[in-house]
Amino acid sequence: MIKVLIINSTLERSGLSNVIYYLAKFINKDLFEIHILTLSPEPKNSMWTEFAALGVVLHTLRATRLQSLLHIGAKLKQEVKRIGPDMIHTHSFRGSFLAGKFLSNYKRVVTVHGDLHNNHSVIYGKFLGTYFANRELSSFKRANARTVVSYYLKDMYHHLGEMNVIPNAVPTDLFYKAKSSEVILLREQMGISVHARVFVIAGDLIPRKDPVMVIRAFVNAKLPDALLIVLGKGPLLDECKQIANPQVRFLGQVSNVAEYYKMADFLISASVSEGQGLSVLEAAMCGLTCLVSNLPPHQEIFFNSSHQARFFSPRNEFELSKLIREEPVVNNKLGAYFSITDMVNQYQNCYSSLVTE
Secondary structure, three states: OEEEEEEEOOOEOOHHHHHHHHHHHHOOOOOEEEEEEEOOOOOOOEOHHHHHHOOOEEEEOOOOHHHHHHOHHHHHHHHHHHHOOOEEEEOOHHHHHHHHHHOOOOOEEEEEOOOHHHHHHHHHOHHHHHHHHHHHHHHHHOOOEEEEOOHHHHHHOHHHOOOEEOOOOOOOOOOOOOOHHHHHHHHHHHOOOOOOEEEEEEOOOOHHHOHHHHHHHHHHHOOOOEEEEEEOOOOOHHHHHHHOOOOEEEEEOOOOHHHHHHHOOEEEEOOOOOOOOHHHHHHHHOOOEEEEEOOHHHHHHOOOOHHHEEEEOOOOHHHHHHHHHOOOOOOOOOOHHHOHHHHHHHHHHHHHHHHOO
16 A cells, blocks of 8 residues: 655645545545645635545644744654655645655655746745745755646746656546536526526636636626626635626635536636646536637647637737627537546556655
């Protein structure tokens, strides 16, 4: 039995937590024992109980920000020694940075999910963002195994050494193209007309996702029979609400996002930077037409199904508004290239190869 320890800040409901959840759910439990160690107290929208229901062994340091600055290293080393993993897997800045600094005596797998300089700079500004990105990439470079979620990221970070591309994936028993009868039922339950043209945006309401531009483009499209569902929260929520009209519904973070994809017609993603775009992948697997910024990672998703995507330039409200006004087309879901089985098998092979080194 190979004991794998995943270290993450929290299990807050997010795209990253979903990826870790799918890995923990579908991994071969006869061969692998998954432990998860969180660093901070769990937020209200934590997936902790959902992970516990899988039989995952959960640990937490519950370190405050001040404790993280002063004592996190000693506490982390003590807890990981107690767990005794065969390897450590990290997916985000805090986990990767701290594991690289304090746990270098363990075999480590580091996965990068995005353009780190761009992502951190949007949140922390150019100076701090560059510092955080460089620290995370340093840990990535020194890992025993490096993985990224798209070929775009592999090209971006090729100078850091050999790495495997393991695209994120979603389970097809949850994300699938619904039959018309299921669509009608879902819309009735949600109080949405079966004749409405329904658009969805999902994810954090942050500058990198550019939700303000999406709402402006939707409002300016002036479609009388259209509805825009906004799933997510974040610092731009108030600004989004200020420019919205009654055809825009803000539902916050939901646990049943797949149901909203299944009853909708379109997904919109206006991200200015992505490593892959999990919400786009989820919606595409549900058969939605995806109106997406023409980033290379988005283009990768639709390499074998270009009919399902319509691209616009990042931050271009006019182009997006024009796409919104166009008539919908009928599309099929993505193929098995992004199957959850492929993703899990590739991580299993990665873990096994480290143990046998």
